[in-house]
Amino acid sequence: MYKKMRLAWPFILPGLAGLTLFYFIPFVGGIWYSVTDGSFENRFVGFENYATVWQNQMFQLGLRNTMELSLICAPLLFLLSFVLASLLHRIRPAGTFFRSSVLMPYLMPSSAVLIIWLLWFDYGGPVNHLLSLLGVQRINWLLGSELRVPVVLLFLWKNLGFCVIVFLSALQSIPESLYEYATLEGASFRRQTFSITLPLVVPSAFLVAILSFVSAFRIFKEVYFIGGPYPEEPLYTLQNYMNNMYGKLNYQNVTTAAYIFAAIVFVLFGILFFSQRHALRRLNGEE
Secondary structure (H helix, E strand, C coil): CCHHHHHHHHHHHHHHHHHHHHHHHHHHHHHHHHCCCCCCCCCCCCHHHHHHHHHHHHHHHHHHHHHHHHHHHHHHHHHHHHHHHHHHHHHCCCCCHHHHHHHHHHHHHHHHHHCCCCCCCCCCCCHHHHHHHHCCCCCCCHHHHHHHHHHHHHHHHHHHHHHHHHHHHHHHHCCCHHHHHHHCCCCCCCHHHHHHHHHHHHHHHHHHHHHHHHHHHHCHHHHHHHCCCCHHHHHHHHHHHHHHHHHHHHHHHHHHHHHHHHHHHHHHHHHHHHHHHHHHHHHHHCC
């Protein structure tokens, strides 16, 4: 085993060097900015910046909108990807074309998709035209709180394919002999789902949950494309706040907001990790 590790190190080190240089060192170095006042003397102020940023109304608005959008987008992405992966798994090999095409939105440039999306959700666009045919009053999707709808749909459309592929790989790795044996023993579909499918899919489901929340936290790209640097209040995210502070060269507020958000994300991922452990123990009959 140690010999294999020695052989693997030359391949691992370049990646670790890149992570250390471009991620770890800036992350640790940014702590100094968050505890200094940004003056010429760069005096140490402790947690004063954290208290100031936490009390800032725009920071509170951005944090609240980011968490709300994440709690909308991530569960929707998780559920839709699992349902779609299950359907594609059932129709194989006829679903080969669909399995290949689900990644196309993920590969398309966001700027090109944005133009199509804005045309679709324009006041005179196809979506409102369809609503008119159904007898529903037209909606101005690009103003106010309604703007969240095209943003969430754009997010789902762009990120669904990758999560589907992860779930589909997990489903296809389950041996068919397990289901055949369970069927011979008289196990129902529900019994097979809870005794075979879910225990074997939980690790991949945990990965998809992490990817869903990570992608949801990065919804700023969709918001920025549609709403600009200062979007409507329902779409003003924490990344908008940090981007605007960076434009004003206020590095103290940028780093402070980033570390506050990082702490929240670590707590959330910790909850997901313990939820996965609990789910595995429960499915394996250990509780």
